[in-house]
Amino acid sequence: MTVTSLSQREAALHAPRPFGRLVAPHLSGLRAFLLPLGLLLAWQGLSSAGLFPDYLLPAPAAVYGELATLAAKGELVAHIAITFWRVALGFATGALAATLLGALTGYSRTARDYLDPTLQALKAVPSLAWVPLFILWFGIFETSKIALIAVGVFFPVYLNLMSGIQSTDRKLVEVAQVNNLSRIELIRRILIPATLPSYLTGLRSGLALGWMFVIAAELMGASQGLGFLMVDGQMTGRPAIIIGALLLFAVAGKLSDALIAAVGRSLTAWQDGFASSQERANA
């Protein structure tokens, strides 16, 4: 262990961020594109060499061409928009319900005793098993799709929030007791920040399931959306459309996840884990 004096530590605290730290994120961000780019080039190269039959795996250029045609007709944006809208609405509904119930069962022992066993039992039902009932209740249009997505989103958010609250360090809660913090202050200054990392994990897994269930919903019956586009490509024998929609799903899922991750990182910048030690080493 190196011994650092207080004044050295204080100087380090107020020092401007080193230049390397400002540049490094951009460089490491670019690294992420290398693999997909390489795969794309290899795929194009192998297709041009005639290795893949066109009716099974068309070249990237053909996929791009098919998407561009759809985009020019204005249809592509409409498909993407409706899928996004379904995920957003389903995610908001599921996450909101999960947040309310998870906060309640995490915080209150009584609420947990009453509610949690039932919710755990419902979790055991595979989410797709709700489809017949939802179609019966909500019809074949938007509501049943959004309900299905909401169910998918609900459980990871609920479980992570509840267990996050419960596993808050008892030692920190004791600090609140010693200092006579009110319930509200305990929640605001200790429970919420302590729970945030696991809540964010729940939101991210929930969102991933949301994307999964929007495809399920759209495959089963829709006249618009990325999932519909895939079914349409299958029916009309156009693999380029299917692959194009797949790629769009990948991009959309990654982008929406990155959004939550970025918000999360700024809220949990205090965390001192492996990632932050790597950041320091790079700086």
Next chain:
Amino acid sequence: MLEIAQVTKAFADGAGVNHTALEQVELSIGEHEIVSLVGTSGCGKSTLLRLVSGLEKPSGGRVLLQGRSVTGPSPAVGMVFQEPRLMPWLIVAENIRLALLDLPRQEQEYRIAEVLEKVGLSGFARALPRQLSGGMAQRVAIARALVRRPSVLLLDEPFSALDSFTRLKLQEHLAELWEQERFTLLLVTHDVEEAVLLSDRVVILRGHPGRVHKILDVELPRPRRRTAAEVQGLKEEIISTLDLS
């Protein structure tokens, strides 16, 4: 000013069986006095401290602070744990503010600045806990306990997790703080030298359940030198009294 009267504490374990941690503990502590509780692990010394803090309630007997029964934590009693227990998401100033939430905002700011000055960490008000060394973090914890100007300060093995060099510095720092503030200090420690250096009296707890085995007066002038023959002599006397077999 602090009376521990016939205090017994029993805990129920998972199977519903009662385990007695402390039995019939009787101890009277005067104003501005420094008293150390020493004993082998499991003798209930930390439990006794938690009873005084109001975190635990006695199963029998009473804890009286200035004649009033202790029923829960109060600003008159400051507590420092073995670990700093700082909220990793709050900067130093906000961690200290946790002890001041019922005071007006201006008073909070004033007291935070004042107490940070006292523990020598004025430049670190905006630092996150992860940016502090172990010794600094424990000083913030002491600041958080002192910021209400408590009449009693409770320390539960506060320096045991620190390296020996930092420990010596913090022991001296604690003695200085006591000279300025004159709080009543109740210190749980397993560092016998620390107990002799700092205390007016050393209380030796022994047995399962723990009982007061012996109380030793330390009548040496302050500041005390670690290497003084009297300090070493008392240290050996205490160690021989502890049931180390």
